[in-house]
Amino acid sequence: MIKVGIIGVGTVGTSVANILKENADVISARAGRDIVVKSGVVKNLAKERGLDITLTDNVDDILNDNEIDIVVELMGGVDEAFEVVKCALESGKAVVTANKALLAYHRYELQDLAGNIPFEFEASVAGGIPIINALRDGLSANHIESIMGIMNGTCNYMMTKMTNEGVAYDAILKESQELGYAEADPTFDVGGFDAAHKLLILASIAYGIDAKPEDILIEGIDKVTQDDIAFAKEFGYAVKLLGIAKKDGNEVELRVHACLIKQEEMIAKIDGVMNGISVVGDKVGETLYYGPGAGGDATASAVVANIIDIARSGKSTPMLGFNRPMEGNTLTLKSADMIESKYYLRINVSDRAGVLAKLTKIFETHSISIETMLQRPSEDARANLLISTHLAVEKDIQAMMKELEALDFVHAKPVMIRIV
Amino acid sequence: MIKVGIIGVGTVGTSVANILKENADVISARAGRDIVVKSGVVKNLAKERGLDITLTDNVDDILNDNEIDIVVELMGGVDEAFEVVKCALESGKAVVTANKALLAYHRYELQDLAGNIPFEFEASVAGGIPIINALRDGLSANHIESIMGIMNGTCNYMMTKMTNEGVAYDAILKESQELGYAEADPTFDVGGFDAAHKLLILASIAYGIDAKPEDILIEGIDKVTQDDIAFAKEFGYAVKLLGIAKKDGNEVELRVHACLIKQEEMIAKIDGVMNGISVVGDKVGETLYYGPGAGGDATASAVVANIIDIARSGKSTPMLGFNRPMEGNTLTLKSADMIESKYYLRINVSDRAGVLAKLTKIFETHSISIETMLQRPSEDARANLLISTHLAVEKDIQAMMKELEALDFVHAKPVMIRIV
Numbered sequence: 001m002i003k004v005g006i007i008g009v010g011t012v013g014t015s016v017a018n019i020l021k022e023n024a025d026v027i028s029a030r031a032g033r034d035i036v037v038k039s040g041v042v043k044n045l046a047k048e049r050g051l052d053i054t055l056t057d058n059v060d061d062i063l064n065d066n067e068i069d070i071v072v073e074l075m076g077g078v079d080e081a082f083e084v085v086k087c088a089l090e091s092g093k094a095v096v097t098a099n100k101a102l103l104a105y106h107r108y109e110l111q112d113l114a115g116n117i118p119f120e121f122e123a124s125v126a127g128g129i130p131i132i133n134a135l136r137d138g139l140s141a142n143h144i145e146s147i148m149g150i151m152n153g154t155c156n157y158m159m160t161k162m163t164n165e166g167v168a169y170d171a172i173l174k175e176s177q178e179l180g181y182a183e184a185d186p187t188f189d190v191g192g193f194d195a196a197h198k199l200l201i202l203a204s205i206a207y208g209i210d211a212k213p214e215d216i217l218i219e220g221i222d223k224v225t226q227d228d229i230a231f232a233k234e235f236g237y238a239v240k241l242l243g244i245a246k247k248d249g250n251e252v253e254l255r256v257h258a259c260l261i262k263q264e265e266m267i268a269k270i271d272g273v274m275n276g277i278s279v280v281g282d283k284v285g286e287t288l289y290y291g292p293g294a295g296g297d298a299t300a301s302a303v304v305a306n307i308i309d310i311a312r313s314g315k316s317t318p319m320l321g322f323n324r325p326m327e328g329n330t331l332t333l334k335s336a337d338m339i340e341s342k343y344y345l346r347i348n349v350s351d352r353a354g355v356l357a358k359l360t361k362i363f364e365t366h367s368i369s370i371e372t373m374l375q376r377p378s379e380d381a382r383a384n385l386l387i388s389t390h391l392a393v394e395k396d397i398q399a400m401m402k403e404l405e406a407l408d409f410v411h412a413k414p415v416m417i418r419i420v
Numbered sequence: 421m422i423k424v425g426i427i428g429v430g431t432v433g434t435s436v437a438n439i440l441k442e443n444a445d446v447i448s449a450r451a452g453r454d455i456v457v458k459s460g461v462v463k464n465l466a467k468e469r470g471l472d473i474t475l476t477d478n479v480d481d482i483l484n485d486n487e488i489d490i491v492v493e494l495m496g497g498v499d500e501a502f503e504v505v506k507c508a509l510e511s512g513k514a515v516v517t518a519n520k521a522l523l524a525y526h527r528y529e530l531q532d533l534a535g536n537i538p539f540e541f542e543a544s545v546a547g548g549i550p551i552i553n554a555l556r557d558g559l560s561a562n563h564i565e566s567i568m569g570i571m572n573g574t575c576n577y578m579m580t581k582m583t584n585e586g587v588a589y590d591a592i593l594k595e596s597q598e599l600g601y602a603e604a605d606p607t608f609d610v611g612g613f614d615a616a617h618k619l620l621i622l623a624s625i626a627y628g629i630d631a632k633p634e635d636i637l638i639e640g641i642d643k644v645t646q647d648d649i650a651f652a653k654e655f656g657y658a659v660k661l662l663g664i665a666k667k668d669g670n671e672v673e674l675r676v677h678a679c680l681i682k683q684e685e686m687i688a689k690i691d692g693v694m695n696g697i698s699v700v701g702d703k704v705g706e707t708l709y710y711g712p713g714a715g716g717d718a719t720a721s722a723v724v725a726n727i728i729d730i731a732r733s734g735k736s737t738p739m740l741g742f743n744r745p746m747e748g749n750t751l752t753l754k755s756a757d758m759i760e761s762k763y764y765l766r767i768n769v770s771d772r773a774g775v776l777a778k779l780t781k782i783f784e785t786h787s788i789s790i791e792t793m794l795q796r797p798s799e800d801a802r803a804n805l806l807i808s809t810h811l812a813v814e815k816d817i818q819a820m821m822k823e824l825e826a827l828d829f830v831h832a833k834p835v836m837i838r839i840v
Contacts, residue, residue: 019561019703029628030560122558128704130558137557138542138550140450141439141724148840207751208449217756217814223835227766231794231806242840251754260764260808261840266710269689283439284548284721287711290686291704301704304561331627334671336637344680346647374651386651388680394637415643420568420662420681 002035002311005062007084008075009040009049012098012123015300016072017051020307027304031311038068041075063087070307073097082106089113096306098123098299104197108210118313120306125198126151126275128298129291130305135205135279142281144206147245149277150270151198153293154181154189155221155241159258160271163229163239169222181273191220192241192256199243199256202277206245207252217255224258232260238268337395342371342419344388345401350409351383358409359385366400368392382411388419422455422731425482427504428495429460429469432518432543435720436492437471440727447724451731458488461495483507490727493517502526509533516726518543518719524617528630538733540726545618546571546695548718549711550725555625555699562701564626567665569697570690571618573713574601574609575641575661579678580691583649583659589642601693611640612661612676619663619674622697626665627672637675644678652680658688757815762791762839764808765821770829771803778829779805786820788812802831808839 004020006013017037020027028034039054041062049055062068063084071088073095075081081102088095089110094117097103103110103124110119122132126149135144150156154176161172173190176182188194196218203209221241232239237260246253261268266288270276275293280286292298349355363370374386389397397416404414424440426433437457440447448454459474461482469475482488483504491508493515495501501522508515509530514537517523523530523544530539542552546569555564570576574596581592593610596602608614616638623629641661652659657680666673681688686708690696695713700706712718769775783790794806809817817836824834 015703023561023563023703026563027561128701129707130554133553133558134550134709137729138553138725139721140728141443141447141721143443143446209751209753211753215753217759224837225766225835227796227804227806228764228835228837231764231766231808234794235792235808237839239837244840247751248754250751252751253754253756253759255756255759258837259840260837265840266689269686281548281721283435283443283717283724285712285715285718287549287709289554289707289709291707295705297703298705301559301561301701304703305558308560309557331629331667331670331672333629333631333635334668334673336673336675339637339673339675344648344651346645346651372655374654376647384647386647388651388655415645415648417644417648417659417678417680419657420664420679420685 002031002033002069002307003038003067004035004070004072004307005038005065005068006040006072006074007059007062008073009042009051009055010074011296012299012303013040013072013074014049014051015296016074016303017053019297019300019304027308031308033311035307035311039065059084063091068093070094070096070310072303072307073099073102074303075099076101078102078105085110086113089117089119092117094118094310096120096303096310098303100124100194100197100201104200104213107201107204118310120309121201122306123299123302125201126277126289126291127293127295128301129275129277129289129293130302131202131277131289132205134287134289135202139279139281139284139287142283143247144245145247145280145282147199147202147206147243147277147279148267149199149202149243150240150267150275151195151243151277151293152189152241153273153275154186155195156270156275157181157273158190159221159224159239159241162224162226163233166226168226169224190222192218195241195243196256199245199254203245203252203254207247209252209254211254217257219257221258236263237261238263240268242267337393337398339394340391341394342389342391343397344386344417344419346415347385347387347404347410348378348412348414349383349385350411351377351381352409355409358407359404362400362403366396366403368396368400422451422453422489422727423458423487424455424490424492424727425458425485425488426460426492426494427479427482428493429462429471429475430494431716432719432723433460433492433494434469434471435716436494436723437473439717439720439724447728451728453731455727455731459485479504483511488513490514490516490730492723492727493519493522494723495519496521498522498525505530506533509537509539512537514538514730516540516723516730518723520544520614520617520621524620524633527621527624538730540729541621542726543719543722545621546697546709546711547713547715548721549695549697549709549713550722551622551697551709552625554707554709555622559699559701559704559707562703563667564665565667565700565702567619567622567626567663567697567699568687569619569622569663570660570687570695571615571663571697571713572609572661573693573695574606575615576690576695577601577693578610579641579644579659579661582644582646583653586646588646589644610642612638615661615663616676619665619676623665623672623674627667629672629674631674637677639677641678656683657681658683660688662687757813757818759814760811761814762809762811763817764806764837764839766835767805767807767824767830768798768832768834769803769805770831771797771801772829775829778827779824782820782823786816786823788816788820
């Protein structure tokens with residue numbers, strides 16, 4: 001059994017504890033052992049959190065606990081977090097962190113301190129998207145030519161709203177603060193600093209570049225107005241805050257700023273609070289990773305994946321990812337007959353009175369309800385009926401198709417396409 | 421040093437050998453040791469391949485070679501490949517394969533045979549996209565609710581062409597065959613079987629489900645006509661061949677078929693030969709992985725990533741992915757001043773004669789060339805000039821911005837946004 005201590009039980013920390021409990025079946029099957037949270041550190045012990053783990057306000061209770069194998073650092077900030085993580089590593093505990101500021105400043109010192117002790121940080125960049133995993137392991141055969149990403153959901157939400165609804169910058173910033181997407185002091189997000197921290201972490205993995213935030217170009221979205229958005233639209237661009245890393249000979253450029261980007265690019269199509277990162281490798285070409293960049297559960301998904309990695313590394317990961325079957329929760333294959341879907345049908349019929357009535361009657365007897373219907377003329381006094389249905393069951397559709405095919409006023413085998 | 425033997429030196433095998441050589445700097449830095457191809461098996465020894473590795477037409481030359489650590493199986497097919505891989509595992513060699521058909525039928529037997537010997541297969545699904553990696557490691561904290569993917573580039577190319585250019589199915593199939601996207605017998609692609617093999621592999625990792633192709637619903641795109649495309653467009657859908665896995669209580673449904681999918685969905689926006697897979701986890705929500713699903717170099721990128729994983733696993737992977745610095749190829753940070761970009765500028769000027777001439781003169785002295793210009797009136801006899809430039813250098817733009825700001829006919833600090 002692996003025991004975890006969480007330092008900083010806020011939104012993400014609470015999600016980590018909940019996921020390890022709620023998804024214990026699949027997690028222990030994948031990890032090959034049970035993983036439990038033994039204790040957590042909070043600032044305010046009086047606050048009710050609804051968790052059944054031991055809480056303390058003294059970080060040493062976790063750092064000095066020999067039973068704890070993995071320390072999850074979610075306290076945020078740079079200097080204090082560095083001391084805590086250093087102390088954990090010195091006592092041989094594995095560390096998982098979501099702290100991008102800590103890594104933006106201290107990732108190489110931490111790599112040296114960690115040595116052979118596992119130190120993981122998937123959640124530090126783009127929340128639930130496994131981009132560290134993809135870049136470090138999945139694309140390891142490539143020289144990385146460029147990384148271009150929407151790494152801050154708040155900025156992307158604001159740019160999307162300004163574009164789609166014509167809202168002014170100040171109004172949308174206020175709304176974002178009310179929705180909790182932006183902080184009371186929004187500088188860290190809208191000034192590009194949050195994205196810059198993430199970019200620096202990715203640049204180390206792609207290029208081995210040790211740069212600090214003060215070394216690179218960082219600008220925000222605070223100067224963007226509706227005039228700019230109008231221009232962008234007129235010339236086929238979207239406006240996005242992007243973090244960009246680009247290899248140019250033996251140099252790497254790193255920068256965060258608002259960009260106009262052609263609407264056809266995949267990254268331009270990513271709207272709202274979502275994150276997306278495009279990585280171009282010299283061999284693989286462009287790959288793109290999309291998902292939620294923030295939120296308690298999404299971020300905790302990445303933290304827990306790292307915990308599972310560490311738990312697994314004692315033994316080699318089995319090829320298909322499960323170290324043993326899930327207990328009491330065996331999944332079985334659903335019969336294809338019982339799959340539910342909406343359906344689109346194309347039926348070639350004689351174009352004469354009474355046909356539609358007969359046809360719709362058949363739909364009714366098979367419990368299939370029509371959502372939309374278009375009729376188009378085809379050759380020889382025939383018509384194509386193009387029909388979409390409400391939710392129906394595969395076996396009912398198949399039975400109806402057979403019945404339709406046998407009718408004298410149906411002239412070709414009806415065609416069916418499922419609607420997602 | 422790790423020695424590799426390639427069984428089946430065709431397009432992908434040649435790319436694997438080339439990547440290991442061309443990218444040896446970054447690969448050995450990431451793996452912590454050198455990796456070389458010792459030999460390869462081909463059917464026809466007479467054919468010139470331009471490779472400096474030993475070639476043989478006898479598979480036993482690799483299987484019985486004690487110096488070879490990793491066997492890369494790229495011969496394709498099911499039964500013979502199974503025997504070869506089994507033999508490699510029995511002699512303790514790690515295996516990397518891109519063979520989806522082999523895995524669609526034998527993945528659980530192979531997992532049992534492999535035991536603690538590394539057996540990797542990233543290239544078997546969606547070519548260069550590290551989807552196995554994401555699903556097995558990155559999303560391991562989640563119950564996977566659904567997987568929905570464009571897993572066959574040929575079909576996606578054909579559907580995209582039919583949609584965008586109104587080409588008939590038969591014409592576009594012929595074109596795809598001429599371009600080499602589709603085989604002379606295209607059934608494996610357009611019939612959905614290729615996508616089904618990939619879906620079955622993903623379903624094992626997500627759900628631990630052991631199903632075979634004959635157990636699941638498989639249909640192709642061969643019935644789709646321009647009538648269907650017209651209907652889809654009319655109601656805001658795209659037409660795609662999707663592989664779908666969906667958890668429904670304790671059942672999992674697996675199916676491959678043509679689908680209508682709302683154009684707003686990210687997966688509907690993936691066009692041409694590209695692949696894309698959307699994965700919904702109960703904790704992370706939706707994530708999506710996009711990239712090239714075929715091609716020698718893209719597929720080999722995944723094969724080589726697996727080889728690196730295996731080479732690394734002797735020692736623990738360092739946090740930032742490099743086991744040692746790259747020799748003779750140290751990357752440095754490019755000065756922010758020297759970054760090249762196109763730029764968009766918004767300049768608020770007095771709306772009077774001569775202003776535009778003075779302004780464009782200043783652009784010229786800073787070697788900045790204008791691509792487009794819009795003028796919009798603003799309040800108080802002023803105008804906003806909205807300008808996009810051709811490629812320019814950051815320091816020139818910054819210097820010009822300073823000069824512009826100091827002019828008496830420029831009324832606010834000019835705003836600049838970079839164009840990607």
